[in-house]
Amino acid sequence: MANSPASAAAKVDDSRFVRIDRLTKRFDEVAAVDDVSLDIEKGEIFALLGSSGCGKSTLLRMLAGFETPSVGSIYLEGNDIAKMPPYERPINMMFQSYALFPHLTVWENIAFGLKRDNMPTDQIAERVETMLNIxxxxxxxxxxxxxxxxxQQQRVALARCLAKSPKLLLLDEPLGALDRKLREQTQFELHNIIKKVGVTCVLVTHDQEEAMTMADRIAVMSEGRFKQVGKPNEIYETPSCRFVADFIGNVNMFGGTLEVDQPDHCVIDTMHGKFYLDHGITGTQDMPVSVAVRPEKINLQRDPPADPQYNCLRGEIADSGYFGSFSLYRMNLASGMKLQIQITHTERHGELFQRGETVFATCAPDSLVALTT
Amino acid sequence: MESRIGKFWLGAGYVFLYLPILTLIVFSFNDSKMVTLWGGFTFKWYGVIAHDTEVVDGFLLSLKVALMTASASVCLGMLAAFAMVRYKSFFGRTAFSAHINAPLVVPEVITGLSLLLFFVLCQRLFGMPERGVFTIWAGHTSVGMAYAAVVIQSRLLEMDKSLEEAAMDLGCRPFQVFYLVTFPMIAQALMSAWLLTFTISLDDVVATAFLSGPGSTTLPIVILSRARLGLNPTVNAIATITVAVVAVGVLAGSLWLNRQERKRAAEQAAAYREGTLALAS
Structure with a gap:
């Protein structure tokens, strides 16, 4: 379908399935998408994650063909499709509003795209039947x-997209229109269907849970650029910058300076205390560095630890919330900062801390991340 | 107490609106030449108008003009509405928008007079058009188009834009997008615009009076000229038929719409219940 002579001429020797090359989209001199490059592998589910206005939807609409890039190329199996109209692209999109045709039945909605390809009637019936079963x-x-x-509407929208066996499936906030309870169930269902069909998929979402559970890889976007691209656990456990650490999940961040920097460890001095990390950061002495730690990687104890010099913070419990499987605490440090701590209850009669108690928060050297940008 | 006052004013309002029409209907069955004196019940005025060629011709002409006006207005109004909704910036958009809305606010006397002057000038320069059906139609369409554009524009604005994008995404070329998706979506608005311009054209007097020529007298003009010569029960009969047709049409239409709406709401509620049940199991 996409193999017109013109696009064959533009073919580049490239084995990567989808290649986005230095793509920029400007609206009235404001860059919604700013010089973005990305490769997506065949069969991969890729999520564009970011808050509203970060350019993720514009990027998706350029893949679908509803926006023309100002600069750059989009290659699908080596063919440049950046200037191809949407109705010629072997790409289908599921809209946030689902955009089901209200005057057509479920069957006719699913058959709609097949009829445009002039597929014989009996084959259309067969294909629609298959999709309805899926x-x-x-x-x-x-x-x-x-x-x-x-x-159900969401599943019709999905079936309508998949009916044409697209090379690339685009999902715009696929769970955005569903209520909370339905989302969790649908999330896994959707993931299973996409994996079963084996279609390569790019989805856009502002919901990090949705991105983490659905996608093989995630790109965190802000102001039209990628802040980090990686697997969900990489993005969560080794954020590349303060923005990503802060955007994904909860985090405690301490600003400080680099005191010791060795290949196998470093020490960062902050106004709250000194931190010992089990990795080096190849920086210069006294450069500003932030230390990030996730709430669930912090331990609480009533007695001071044996070695309180590093990774130990003394403070007072300000708030506590019991959630059954875990508790959330907020702790006032002497420096005035509030620390978030999450303690998982692995024992039935484990320790609980009360408001006003003085406690020590400790964390292991490998649970800390140093961030320089 | 308060509700009684409210009911009184409501009743007064209804009397003010409908008593004259009711009187007109009652007196169309009056067996007397005198419009204000009751002389017994009769259908004879209806028989009289059926054989009155001036009335019948006027009615047929009105019908013809209204059909032509409604169709032309919807076509032009739709184009104007598309231009306004789909193209947010083009040279002269503000002026264009004002031009669409102008016929709604410009007094019809002015519209009629200016069109008359224009056509007279045209006739002097090019020898055409003769004043008649064509000029009436052109005048009505210039007003009707504005109404149609407003109705269709509001429907286009509330239409989910992603429907058209979805159609394109699924392989529709721009023209296919229009007749497979956009047209069915706005069909109801096109229908209401057509009916609206049809009725506007059907009972228009002012512009028609300027634009009609010899031998092209529409029904409202006939009624007006007869009423000027003195009240006549045939006028009552014509008016009664018009009222009956309009009332039946409007009533049937709104009942049908109401039923569709209720049915749709019930189906939506059923689907929602089913969804929640499926989730619970």
Whole structure:
């Protein structure tokens, strides 16, 4: 379908499935997407994560063909598709509002794209049947979209996209229109269907949980640029900068300066105390460095630790919340900073700390991350 | 107490609005030449107008002009609405927008007079158009188009833009997007715009009076000229038929819309219940 002579001429020797090359989109001189490059492998689920206005939707719309890039190229299997109109691209998109055609039945909605390809009628019927089975909506084939619940509508939208066997599937906030309870269930269902079909997928979301559970890799976006690209656990455990550490999950961040820097360890001095990290950061003496630690990587104890020189903070419990499987504490440090701590209850009668208690917060050298940008 | 006052004013309002029409209907069955004196019940005025060629011709002409006006207004109004909704910036957009809305606020006398002067000038320069059906149609369309544009514009604005994008995404070329998705979506608005311009054209007197020529007298003009010669029960009969047709049409239309709306709401509620049940199990 995409192999017109013109696009064949633009073919580049490239084995990567989707290649986004130095893509920029400007609206009235404001860059919504700013010089972004990315490779996506075949069969991968890739998430663009960011808050609203970060450029993730613009990037997705350029992949779909609704926006033309100001600069740069998009290669799909080596063919430059950046200037190809949406109706010629072997790419289908599931819209946030689902955009189901209200005047057509479920069956007709799914068949809509196939009819545009002039597929023979019996093959269309067969294909629609297959799709209805995949999304488990066979009994609903004759209904109109408004006769379906939100979750069912979403599955029709998915079936309609997948019916044309696109090379690339685009999902715009796929769970955004569903309520909380339905989301968790749908999340896994959607992931399973996409993996079963084996289609390469790019999804856009502002919900980090959604991105983490659905995607193989995530790009965290801000102001039109990628802040970090990596697997969900890489982004969570080894954030590359303060923005990512702060954006994904909860984090305690201490600003300080680099005191000792060795290949196998470093020491960072902050106004709250000194931190010993089990990795070097190849920086210069006294350069500003932040130390980040996740709330669940902190331990609480009533007695001072044996070696209170490093990674130990003394303070008073300011708030405590019991959630059953874990407790959340907020602790006032002498420096005035509030520390967030999450303690998982692995024992039935484990320790609980009360408000006003003086405690010591400690953390292991390998649970700390040094951030220079 | 308060509700009684409210009911009184409501009743007064209804009397003010409908008593004259009711009187008109009652007196169309009056077996007397005198419009204000009751002389017994009769259908004879209805028989009289059926054989009155001036009335029948006027009615047929009105119908013809209204059909032509409504169709032309919807076509032009749709184009104007598309231009306004889809293209947020083009040279002269503000002026264009003002031009679309101008016929709604410019007094019809002015519209009629200016069109008359224009057509007279055209006739002197090019020898056409003759004043008649064409000029009436052109005048009505210039006003009707504005109404149609407003109605269609509001529907286009509330339409989910991603529907058209989805159609394009699924392989529709721009023209296919229009007739497979956009057109069915705005069909109802096109229908209301058509009916609205149809009725506007059907009962227009002012512009028509300027633009009609010899031998092209529409029904409202006939009624007006007869009423000027003195009240006549045939006028009552014509008016009664018009009222009956309009009332039946409007009532049937709103009942049908109401039912569709209720049915849709019920189906939506059922789908939602089913969804929650499926989630619980």
């Amino acid at each position: 999304v488990k909506l066979k009994p609903y084939a004759k209904r109109k979209p408004h006769q379906l619940s939100g979750g």
